[in-house]
Amino acid sequence: MPDFTFRLNATDGLARQGEVTTAHGVIRTPAFMPVGTQAAIKGVHFSAVRAAGADIVLGNTYHLMLRPGAERIARLGGLHTFMNWPHPILTDSGGFQVMSLSELRKLDEKGVTFRSHIDGTMVALSPERSVEVQNLLGSDIVMQLDECIRLPAPREEIERAMRLSLRWAERCKRAFEGAAPGRALFGIVQGGDDDALRVESAKALVDVGFPGYAIGGLAVGEPQAVMLHVIEVTAPVLPADKPRYLMGVGTPDDLLEAVARGVDMFDCVMPTRDGRHARAWTRHGPVNVRNARHAEDPRPLDEESPCEAARIHSRAYLHHLTRADEILGQMLLSEINLAYYQHLMQGMRAAIAEGRFAAFRDATRAAWARGDIPARD
Amino acid sequence: MPDFTFRLNATDGLARQGEVTTAHGVIRTPAFMPVGTQAAIKGVHFSAVRAAGADIVLGNTYHLMLRPGAERIARLGGLHTFMNWPHPILTDSGGFQVMSLSELRKLDEKGVTFRSHIDGTMVALSPERSVEVQNLLGSDIVMQLDECIRLPAPREEIERAMRLSLRWAERCKRAFEGAAPGRALFGIVQGGDDDALRVESAKALVDVGFPGYAIGGLAVGEPQAVMLHVIEVTAPVLPADKPRYLMGVGTPDDLLEAVARGVDMFDCVMPTRDGRHARAWTRHGPVNVRNARHAEDPRPLDEESPCEAARIHSRAYLHHLTRADEILGQMLLSEINLAYYQHLMQGMRAAIAEGRFAAFRDATRAAWARGDIPARD
Numbered sequence: 017m018p019d020f021t022f023r024l025n026a027t028d029g030l031a032r033q034g035e036v037t038t039a040h041g042v043i044r045t046p047a048f049m050p051v052g053t054q055a056a057i058k059g060v061h062f063s064a065v066r067a068a069g070a071d072i073v074l075g076n077t078y079h080l081m082l083r084p085g086a087e088r089i090a091r092l093g094g095l096h097t098f099m100n101w102p103h104p105i106l107t108d109s110g111g112f113q114v115m116s117l118s119e120l121r122k123l124d125e126k127g128v129t130f131r132s133h134i135d136g137t138m139v140a141l142s143p144e145r146s147v148e149v150q151n152l153l154g155s156d157i158v159m160q161l162d163e164c165i166r167l168p169a170p171r172e173e174i175e176r177a178m179r180l181s182l183r184w185a186e187r188c189k190r191a192f193e194g195a196a197p198g199r200a201l202f203g204i205v206q207g208g209d210d211d212a213l214r215v216e217s218a219k220a221l222v223d224v225g226f227p228g229y230a231i232g233g234l235a236v237g238e239p240q241a242v243m244l245h246v247i248e249v250t251a252p253v254l255p256a257d258k259p260r261y262l263m264g265v266g267t268p269d270d271l272l273e274a275v276a277r278g279v280d281m282f283d284c285v286m287p288t289r290d291g292r293h294a295r296a297w298t299r300h301g302p303v304n305v306r307n308a309r310h311a312e313d314p315r316p317l318d319e320e321s322p323c324e325a326a327r328i329h330s331r332a333y334l335h336h337l338t339r340a341d342e343i344l345g346q347m348l349l350s351e352i353n354l355a356y357y358q359h360l361m362q363g364m365r366a367a368i369a370e371g372r373f374a375a376f377r378d379a380t381r382a383a384w385a386r387g388d389i390p391a392r393d
Numbered sequence: 394m395p396d397f398t399f400r401l402n403a404t405d406g407l408a409r410q411g412e413v414t415t416a417h418g419v420i421r422t423p424a425f426m427p428v429g430t431q432a433a434i435k436g437v438h439f440s441a442v443r444a445a446g447a448d449i450v451l452g453n454t455y456h457l458m459l460r461p462g463a464e465r466i467a468r469l470g471g472l473h474t475f476m477n478w479p480h481p482i483l484t485d486s487g488g489f490q491v492m493s494l495s496e497l498r499k500l501d502e503k504g505v506t507f508r509s510h511i512d513g514t515m516v517a518l519s520p521e522r523s524v525e526v527q528n529l530l531g532s533d534i535v536m537q538l539d540e541c542i543r544l545p546a547p548r549e550e551i552e553r554a555m556r557l558s559l560r561w562a563e564r565c566k567r568a569f570e571g572a573a574p575g576r577a578l579f580g581i582v583q584g585g586d587d588d589a590l591r592v593e594s595a596k597a598l599v600d601v602g603f604p605g606y607a608i609g610g611l612a613v614g615e616p617q618a619v620m621l622h623v624i625e626v627t628a629p630v631l632p633a634d635k636p637r638y639l640m641g642v643g644t645p646d647d648l649l650e651a652v653a654r655g656v657d658m659f660d661c662v663m664p665t666r667d668g669r670h671a672r673a674w675t676r677h678g679p680v681n682v683r684n685a686r687h688a689e690d691p692r693p694l695d696e697e698s699p700c701e702a703a704r705i706h707s708r709a710y711l712h713h714l715t716r717a718d719e720i721l722g723q724m725l726l727s728e729i730n731l732a733y734y735q736h737l738m739q740g741m742r743a744a745i746a747e748g749r750f751a752a753f754r755d756a757t758r759a760a761w762a763r764g765d766i767p768a769r770d
Contacts, residue, residue, distance in 0.1 A: 056714055056721040084688065084713045092691055092709050100705055311461065314469055328477055332469050336461045337433055343720060344433040 020156075020200040020227055022259045026369045030251070030278040033368035036228075036259050038104045038156035039198025040096060043071040045259060045280040046364050048271065048357045049106060050287065054079045055089075055099040058288045059343070059350040062101050068323065068351070069358030072104035072156070074283045077149055078113035082132050082139065086152040094154030106283070107155035108263070109146045109188075109204075112164045112232075123163065125180070143184040147191035147201070155199070159230065160188035162204045167238045174208035178217050181206045181232075186224055202261060204232040209242050211249045218253035228259040231279070235264035244273055251278040268297060268360055269384070272377055275364050287357050291350030294338040298326065298356055301384040305349065309391040310335040323355030397533075397577040397604055399636045403746045407628070407655040410745035413605075413636050415481045415533035416575025417473060420448040422636060422657040423741050425648065425734045426483060427664065431456045432466075432476040435665045436720070436727040439478050445700065445728070446735035449481035449533070451660045454526055455490035459509050459516065463529040471531030483534035483660070485640070486523045486565075486581075489541045489609075500540065502557070520561040524568035524578070532576070536607065536640075537565035539581045544615045551585035555594050558583045558609075563601055579638060581609040586619050588626045595630035605636040608656070612641035621650055628655040645674060645737055646761070649754055652741050664734050668727030671715040675703065675733055678761040682726065686768040687712040700732030 018037050026033040036043040050057050050065055053076045057065050065073065075095055080086060092098050095105055111128070114121055118130035127142030146161040162181035165173060185203045192201040203221040207213030221229060231250055234243045247262065254260055261281035262274050271282055287297065294306040298318040305317075310331040317326045317334065325348045337345025360380070367376035395414050403410045413420040427434050427442055430453045434442050442450065452472055457463060466475050473479055488505070491498055495507035504519030518526075523538040539558035542550060562580045569578040580598040584590030598606060608627055611620045624639065631637055638658035639651050648659055664674065671683040675695040682694075687708040694703045694711065702725045714722030737757070744753035 054713075054717040054719055055710070056717075056719040059720045059724070061721070061724065079717075083717055084709070088689055088709075091689060092707060098707070098710055098713075100710070312465055312468060330469060330475070332461070332465070333432070333475055333477070336431075336475075340431040340433075340456075340460055342431055342433040343436045343723065344438070346720065347436070347438065347724070 017196065017198045019197050022228065022257060024257065026371075028368045028371050028373040029276065031275050031364070031368045031373045032278060032280055033365050034259070034280060036104075037198075038200070039196065040102060040104045040156050041071065043104050043281075044365055046271070046275045046361055046368075047071055047281050048361045049074045049281065049283040050354055050357075051076070051283055051285045052099065052101075053285070054083070055095065057350075057354070059292060059347045060288065060354060062099065064351050065354060066103065068355040069362055070103075070354070072106060073101060075105055075107045075153060075155065076113060077107050077110035077146065077153070078117065080107075080153060081110060081141075081149045082134050086149040090152040090154070094152075096154060104156040105153075106157035107150045107153055107159065109159045109161040110141050110149065111146070111161050112264070114141060115164050125183070127161070143187040144191040147188050151192075151195065157228065158192060158195075158199065158201045160185045160201060160203050162206055162232055164206075164233050164236065165208065166236050167208055167233075167242070169208060171210055171213075174206075174210055175213055178206040178208070178213050182217060182220050185221055185226075189224060189226070200227040202226055202228040202230050204230040204263070205250050205254075206233045208233060209238065209246060214246055214250045215253055218250050222253065222255060226258070228261060229254045230261040230263050232263045234262065235266055235284070240270060240273070243270070244277060247274055247277040247279060268357065269381070271357075271360060272364070272380060276373070276377060287353035288350040291353045292346045294345070294349065296326075296334070296349050297353045298388070299380070299383050300386065300388040303388045305331065305334045306338050307335075313392055315389070315392070317352060321352070321355065322359055323352050326352045326355065394573065394575045396574050399605065399634060401634065403748075405745045405748050405750040406653065408652050408741070408745045408750045409655060409657055410742050411636070411657060413481075414575075415577070416573065417479060417481045417533050418448065420481050420658075421742055423648070423652045423738055423745075424448055424658050425738045426451045426658065426660040427731055427734075428453070428660055428662045429476065429478075430662070431460070432472065434727075434731070436669060436724045437665065437731060439476065441728050442731060443480065445732040446739055447731070449483060450478060452482055452484045452530060452532065453490060454484050454487035454523065454530070455494065457484075457530060458487060458518075458526045459511050463526040467529040467531070471529075473531060481533040482530075484527045484530055484532035484536065486536040486538040487518050487526065488523070488538045489641070491518060492541050502560070504538070520564035521568040524565050528569075528572065534605065535569060535572075535576065535578045537562045537578060537580050539583055539609055541583075541610050541613065542585065543613050544585055544610075544619070546585060548587055548590075551583075551587055552590055555583040555585070555590050559594060559597050562598055562603075566601060566603070577604040579603055579605040579607050581607040581640070582627050582631075583610045585610060586615065586623060591623055591627045592630055595627050599630065599632060603635070605638060606631045607638040607640050609640045611639065612643055612661070617647060617650070620647070621654060624651055624654040624656060645734065646758070648734075648737060649741070649757060652745075653750070653754060664730035665727040668730045669723045671722070671726065673703075673711070673726050674730045675765070676757070676760050677763065677765040680765045682708065682711045683715050684712075690769055692766070692769070694729060698729070698732065699736055700729050703729045703732065
């Protein structure tokens with residue numbers, strides 16, 4: 017089994033191109049991780065997720081621990097076997113969804129107790145239990161339990177949550193000791209939109225020492241400028257030889273701008289969620305397929321897409337499927353979006369490797385700014 | 394363009410194995426046609442429909458004429474191009490769904506007028522318009538407009554509808570004159586559960602003359618024995634050198650028994666509808682994947698299935714997906730069911746060709762009767 021390693025192949029400005037090696041294979045960075053909330057990428061076969069270019073997918077600890085249960089998945093051979101995805105998997109800690117999905121939660125130094133949204137039972141999640149659950153799932157990249165708070169928030173509240181997350185980081189590290197080779201635990205920088213708290217959090221985590229670092233607590237409704245500023249403040253504090261993961265982000269433009277600031281990994285439900293709501297992403301920017309202008313348009317969404325579904329189906333057909341609420345419409349658009357996201361990452365990786373990231377970023381943004389191809393007369 | 398032809402390759406008892414040649418390719422019979430109601434097979438990519446072994450799919454005229462509209466599909470190149478299925482397509486006449494889905498319908502000699510369930514507009518469907526719509530769609534096999542009534546019904550009502558359907562059959566034949574080669578119009582035998590009316594209907598249709606004949610008005614809730622009796626009464630009246638299509642049928646057992654009585658073609662929503670409701674079909678019979686006994690079963694649904702999804706995913710995973718309401722569960726089970734249906738048809742075709750249909754039928758039914766593999770201890 018290979019050790020967990022990160023190799024930086026090239027840098028271009030602050031943008032980085034590298035490779036994370038895990039027990040289940042290599043992740044080319046910058047990497048986008050499709051989200052498989054409940055051991056499934058919504059509406060897309062894993063074979064298509066892989067074919068689109070994904071090296072790694074994300075699983076949600078909160079959902080999986082409640083249903084079907086981490087112990088059950090472990091008895092069934094772990095999450096890779098369970099969902100037939102033999103490639104790398106990252107699992108989150110469960111903390112974010114405890115905050116956003118469950119009622120009646122009680123948070124203290126020890127951890128968080130919440131009521132399951134599925135069957136109403138009370139469930140406890142501590143740093144140690146979060147690591148245990150992720151170990152049971154067998155994920156390649158395990159995330160520390162942290163406390164995410166919504167922005168804006170008072171500084172004292174941000175600081176309290178950040179310090180609690182730091183203490184939980186140390187407990188997670190102890191709990192993760194002795195894990196099999198090829199797996200890694202990432203620490204998560206918190207600190208809201210406060211520069212000093214972000215720097216303090218990042219430095220303290222680096223002192224504890226992790227094989228990778230995430231920037232958490234973003235993608236919670238703040239403006240893009242705030243998010244990019246937090247990256248600019250945080251990334252320089254993180255070691256150059258470890259991967260950096262921006263959690264829950266984002267739009268294609270977010271990815272481009274975050275990579276330009278030194279981020280290596282991303283996850284977001286946007287490509288599949290948008291796909292279920294008739295929104296397609298292409299090199300021309302977002303396209304609302306339900307819009308009447310597509311109703312009789314025989315042209316594909318993007319004739320130059322590497323994704324067959326974006327090339328062979330007419331806009332009129334995709335429009336019809338979404339209007340008729342056909343599952344196939346959700347399936348095709350989710351696949352098209354995942355493929356576009358991966359295509360964008362591949363473009364960034366190649367551009368960084370060849371020292372032309374700035375030009376790639378400009379050209380990509382210019383194509384988005386020109387917008388979708390005009391409707392036919 | 395080849396002419397529309399039917400070639401009988403082999404018979405075994407009353408069971409027949411043949412080939413229907415159409416403008417868009419050959420249909421091996423006995424054939425099962427997956428139903429693509431709204432220009433999509435629910436939850437299954439057309440590539441998987443094809444890979445499962447389908448030679449032909451069915452489109453619903455009622456749905457397609459209302460949305461996106463037959464004229465629009467024609468402007469977009471026809472239904473084959475519209476939905477990216479370059480193989481044979483059969484379309485129904487729209488009549489059955491007018492009866493089952495629309496309110497405020499008025500039926501007279503001329504045709505039927507109904508209120509669209511989509512936008513409330515009043516729509517007229519005559520024999521001539523039904524053929525025109527199916528011509529616009531470009532289907533390879535066009536069905537006459539008929540009047541379907543629910544059983545049980547008074548004999549006078551069955552007779553009235555049967556005679557009306559006969560007059561409409563003649564009008565459809567005139568309307569279809571001059572169609573491009575490789576396409577065909579099928580007449581539909583009506584007459585409910587009345588032997589004399591069925592025979593009269595079949596004889597009269599044969600006198601009019603069609604390149605294929607359907608048995609309609611079944612699969613409307615009658616016992617299987619009634620359905621099989623109607624086939625036994627009707628099939629001998631139909632010419633041996635034309636394909637026979639039993640509309641809207643059925644379960645795997647219905648298919649086996651109908652083929653044993655001389656039927657060549659079938660369509661049914663069951664494989665995909667069941668797939669969306671956690672019901673899988675395998676050589677062991679129906680399996681309810683939601684059942685708790687599968688929750689921790691690492692075994693596949695059927696390790697000998699030609700369908701990868703039935704072999705590589707555990708019962709526990711499929712169970713989880715259906716419990717978690719994941720689209721992927723509907724997708725996988727629909728594909729598994731379509732594949733089983735096609736596998737069954739392939740088995741019947743091979744058995745008839747080799748003169749061992751009775752043994753195949755017995756062995757298949759015996760395997761179903763033994764039921765699903767037992768739960769693990």
